[in-house]
Amino acid sequence: MASPADGYSSPVGKTGPLRICLIASSRFPIREPFAGGLEAHTFALAGELHRRGHVISVFAAPGSRLGFPADELGVSSFRQSAAARADVGAPPQRWMEEHHAYLGLMLRLASHGARDFDVVVDNSLHHLPVAMAPAVPVPMVTILHTPPLPWLESAVDVAGSTGTFVAVSAAMSRAWAHAVPSTTIRNGVDPARWTPGPGGPDAVWSGRIAPEKAPHEALDAALLSGRAITLAGPVMDRGYFDAEIGPRLGPRARYAGHLDHTALAQLVGASGVALVTPTWDEPFGLVAAEAMLCGTPVAAYARGGLVEVVAHETGRLAGADDVEGLALAVDAAAALDRVAVRAHAESVHGLSRMVDEYERLFGDMLSGQAAA
Numbered sequence: 001m002a003s004p005a006d007g008y009s010s011p012v013g014k015t016g017p018l019r020i021c022l023i024a025s026s027r028f029p030i031r032e033p034f035a036g037g038l039e040a041h042t043f044a045l046a047g048e049l050h051r052r053g054h055v056i057s058v059f060a061a062p063g064s065r066l067g068f069p070a071d072e073l074g075v076s077s078f079r080q081s082a083a084a085r086a087d088v089g090a091p092p093q094r095w096m097e098e099h100h101a102y103l104g105l106m107l108r109l110a111s112h113g114a115r116d117f118d119v120v121v122d123n124s125l126h127h128l129p130v131a132m133a134p135a136v137p138v139p140m141v142t143i144l145h146t147p148p149l150p151w152l153e154s155a156v157d158v159a160g161s162t163g164t165f166v167a168v169s170a171a172m173s174r175a176w177a178h179a180v181p182s183t184t185i186r187n188g189v190d191p192a193r194w195t196p197g198p199g200g201p202d203a204v205w206s207g208r209i210a211p212e213k214a215p216h217e218a219l220d221a222a223l224l225s226g227r228a229i230t231l232a233g234p235v236m237d238r239g240y241f242d243a244e245i246g247p248r249l250g251p252r253a254r255y256a257g258h259l260d261h262t263a264l265a266q267l268v269g270a271s272g273v274a275l276v277t278p279t280w281d282e283p284f285g286l287v288a289a290e291a292m293l294c295g296t297p298v299a300a301y302a303r304g305g306l307v308e309v310v311a312h313e314t315g316r317l318a319g320a321d322d323v324e325g326l327a328l329a330v331d332a333a334a335a336l337d338r339v340a341v342r343a344h345a346e347s348v349h350g351l352s353r354m355v356d357e358y359e360r361l362f363g364d365m366l367s368g369q370a371a372a
Contacts, residue, residue: 017053018118018362021109022046023129024060026075026101027094031065032260035234036208037187037286038145041168042123044190046070048355057117059105059124076104102128110135119362122163130155133162139365141166141358144182145283147175147304156180164365166358168284169305175281183361186308187284188354191346193261194293197269199338203229203330204271204296206264207287209245210236211279216244217323218275219253221299224327227334228252229275232259232267269294273334276300276310279321285309292345295338299329313344 024042028035034043042058043066050056050068057071058064064072078100084090091099106128109120114137122129122142130152133140140163146152156165156179165182167173173182203225205218215231222229229252235241249255256267268274274291276282281304288298288309298315300306301322310317316333318325347353 017055018366019055019116020049020057020362021073021113021117021120022049022056022058023102023105023120023122023124023126024058024064025124026059026061026098026126029061029063029065030058031063033234033258033264037284038123038125040286041145041187043067044188044351045121045123045355045358048190048351049358052355052359073105073108075101077101098126099128102126105129106132106135110137113138118366121358125149125152127151127155130163131158133159139164139362139368141361141365143168144172144176147172147281147283148179153179164361166361169308171281171304171308172283185354185357185361186305186349187286187289188351189286189289189293189345189349190351191293194265194290195269196293196295196338196342197266197271199272199296200270201227201272203227203273203275204232204268204291205229205275205277206232206268206290207276208236209233209241211240211244214277214279216248217277217279217321217326219245219248220323221275221277221326221330222253224324225330227272227330228254230254230256230267230271232256232264234258265290265294268296271296273330274298275326275330276306277326278303278306280304282306288315289345289349292341292349295342297333297336297338297341299326299333301326309349311344311348314341 024030028039030039030042034040046056046066057073059073078097117138120140130142142163142165144167165180166185167182168187170184173184176182203222205215207213209215268291274296276288284305291298292314298310300310300317301320302317303320316329318329
């Protein structure tokens with residue numbers, strides 16, 4: 001068992017280091033460059049828990065690289081037979097692969113969970129861990145990273161109040177209140193990985209390039225503000241990119257590609273302002289917290305968790321889908337003091353704060369289990 005970092009006193013207290021099963025995506029590996037915020041969150045959470053001396057076992061897509069030795073809970077593969085594929089109601093192969101992988105994991109946890117783990121943390125957004133939670137003999141935490149999804153909401157309804165639910169923002173807690181009560185633990189970002197940059201005259205946008213993230217509106221707002229802009233992130237919807245992004249690129253708007261952490265942090269830190277432009281109620285807004293830890297102020301739409309993440313000290317908010325208002329927010333945000341932006345973000349959105357709260361939650365869950 002790993003030893004806690006020198007001088008660190010775990011908030012878990014007498015329970016000491018824990019054996020934690022962390023359930024991640026069976027589709028996207030936990031490795032750089034990350035497919036999205038969920039994978040980045042899993043990487044950060046697992047790494048800090050490991051640093052604090054906990055024993056981490058991770059269920060994630062093959063090829064994951066966490067940066068430390070961890071027990072890998074294998075993702076079992078599945079190929080439909082010709083007879084199964086011939087059924088007129090056969091679901092897509094990828095859907096069946098995910099179903100098969102999570103079903104195998106949950107059956108394993110149901111039979112051997114008490115022997116192998118103290119706590120299970122579901123960070124997957126898949127419905128089967130939630131639906132099968134009543135069969136798992138150890139405390140289980142499900143982290144709600146999105147507004148209600150049909151399959152996940154159905155699983156919550158079936159499983160009832162089994163387990164503990166954590167929302168990554170108060171906005172997400174309210175969105176799920178009709179289905180399940182949740183504790184709010186806002187996401188945290190590692191200040192050692194997102195270090196202060198010098199800033200610059202240009203704007204930056206980072207994240208998944210998909211319609212719900214609306215980077216085309218960031219391009220338009222930057223143009224209105226008179227700033228050049230660089231986009232970075234994985235292209236999740238090629239049709240959207242070709243229709244809305246490609247035609248807007250040019251001398252003052254470029255796409256840098258899907259960058260690894262080092263290159264992305266350098267880009268964000270060398271920018272004068274970061275734009276965040278969701279067309280949905282953003283569950284948290286991890287890219288905003290990352291930018292602010294680089295000292296880069298944020299101009300964002302006031303949607304979902306971004307209202308909680310972007311404070312007056314660190315950025316400016318515009319009305320949802322208001323490109324002209326966002327351009328004005330860009331100008332106002334760019335004038336903020338970068339040192340103050342970093343200091344505020346480090347105190348409010350730091351990784352240690354987030355993991356402190358998870359450790360306290362684990363301790364409360366285990367104390368409750370022992371009392372029961």
